[in-house]
Amino acid sequence: MALDRGFLDGKLLWAIEQDGIQIYIPAKSNMTLTKEAREMARRAVAEAAQGRTLDGCVVRERHQKVTRGAGKNATEQTLTTTVVGIRELPCDWWTEQGSTSAANSKTFQSKLLRATVVLRWDGAPKGADKEVVLLTTDPANDPFVAFDKYDDRSLIENSCNREAKEHWFLEHHPKRSEAGVRVHAYFVFLCMALVAAFRLHKAKTDDAERRGQETGITRYRRKLEMLNRDKLVVFCGESFGIFRSWEFILLLGVTVRERAVMGETAQTVLRRYGVELPDPGS
Template sequence: MSRRKKTAKKQRAVKRAGKRGLRRASRRNREYLAWRHLTRNQKEVAKRIWAGDYQKIGPGGGWGFLDRFVIFMKTIGFLECLDVAGEGYVRRMITIAKLLLTYQVKVLLGIISMNQVPGTLFNDIGLLMMLGYTAEQIENGHCKRGKGKNNRPMNKNTLADALDRFSPEELEGILNGGVKLLAKLGFIKDTTFLMDATDLPTTGKCEGAGRRTVDKKVWSRKEKKLVTISVTTFGFKLMLLRSLDSRIIVAAKVRQIQESEKDWTLALVKQAAENIGEKKIRLLLIDRGYLDGLTLWTLKHNYGIDWIIPLRTDMNIAKDARGLRNTVDAKKIFRAQRKDLKVVGIAGLASYDQYGNEEHQEKDFNAKDFRGNPINVVMVTHWKDKAYEPGHEPVFLTTLAVSKPLAILDKYDLRSLIENQTNRELKQGWLITKIPKKTQRAVTAHAILTLCMYNLTNAYRTDMGQELAESGIRRFRRETSQQTRDKIVVFTEEHYGIFDLEELMFLVGKPSKWFSRHVNAEAFKKAHGIT
């Protein structure tokens, strides 16, 4: 190669390097890394409209609910919890907190599919600006590659792919941070808590999914009888610890579907104690899946937590309790009944061999000198129209006194709230099983971010009165949508305001002849500081 060609090649390389440097510098200084929160200021925005100096007008939509809700999240400091590192990101074109909040709003609005996001969430200019997107970002996206393309403010896949970029620890940190804030502000005053688990099924192609195979009896049309078949389910398991009255998820874990709940009981309780404070949990109403002698002993003797849990039908202590159904012992056996329920409380049974500390677990349970630790049980002999035959009675284990056994059953009946109000609502109302990307990280991120919004909504609804507290999230979406159909949101550089259509027409100088709400024009100007 001649000297002239070598020189020309070197000059081209220097020129390319210079362009790369300029691009990198522009990326470092670009405004898309800033996340500004707009504040609501009716008077200031009204003055700007009157003067013809405003930036954007957005139609009524998702902001009808989020107007006050975002203020609530900002006031309690939850937005700071979203400021995680995002260890899976190399380039950060969008602030991590804004990306996470955008996905949480997608969950809150009940958007089932990521394909619906461009036409709903990304089409609501008012809502996007309220979440911190600038007009430039909404029009042209967050980088030069998005300019001129119909994927603004970002591609829908960017939002879905974000779920795969965060570690489970980062996501759990967001949930735990939110719970700590709510506890500090007095939203969680409960002493009774509920513990349960629910499946998050996926396909076998989901990366990191677990696999569980169980035998199930089904009716065979061919054989005209019940037959046993093996059923395999792929996916994950969501384990929850929820407060009874405030309905706040105080701790949660997402694990593979075949993992046992009992292996995570103490981890959930420890995390809950860290989030809401030591000694706050006085009573746990636990699902049978968490049954484990060492764990139950630790809850009572190390943490001071009482508990109620149903026994498996084949356990020795359950069989012993059924054998005492007709026994009379005024000091240890207590009977009670009411119209639809008959129960028997039995104190001090010692046939739950596994109930004890770690040293106890090392003993030979079959040895002649083995002695079990005493524990109380409650047995149901009649419920509604069903009288249980001897040997088939449901039996519950508890550390509480059983001299009034009906009270034990009444307490445990409250555990059904986590199945009806939480698990069902999460699946049907909050769409927690509608996962946009089939990877373990994405499942964890989707589940945890959904739980965050579930918690914040329950806390927010306490300020909305009893009517709102009793309505589910699906009904709330319908109601707020109807309430905000005739509203317009107007943005300036720093503020936004929400006005009726007739108020807006008055401010732009084209008023209707009458205000339908009988608002005097001069009074309206005075209230909004317009001279």
């Protein structure tokens, strides 16, 4: 579950974790553990530059090539993302009771979280007081796991929630009741999904038309004919059955060589359709 800073409440996060849900949430800049995580990350990078490692930290980089512009003006850039994973970061407010004075007790044991500090995001370095610190309960050792999980949240926020509010009137529910809001939300997201599916389908058919391929109802009918060209409809009174041509021929008592090699007989055809004939020897 990827959350924003508005849900940064230790009691709530503890309750979510008890349901076995992995959490990804950014820490606030004014928190003590945020400052500690940033300091550890910078020390880890400094150690890595000298070929050493800092205990409890792992430094990772990802390089992604992107193309800017088009045609003869196109240029290729390499964007670097640098993250530092911290294995055990003490947190004294992520508890069943939340932030309490019990954290000042000598016997108090802080919860140990994993953290991912983003020092550089797609080539853009962050300031010392703006580096994103992602807190997580995910046990993965690779810090990019938490980074990617949280980054996926932006897709939901921008292409789903914001789109629904701005262009699909999600916030203008017709009835001010829980049932009314639920029905309206389901209907809005269902319509969004249908439109997205239609646009994807249209993009494929448009691309096929540009390549000279047949599309539309003509292609559909030809495909339907191809799938059913070896089938027969047999009527008997008010009942009917749909058989493949070779199945019907076998039922007429004629041997079909290719199917006989595969062990097909009239009995196997009837058995396939749930008909059991009495054993001649009984």
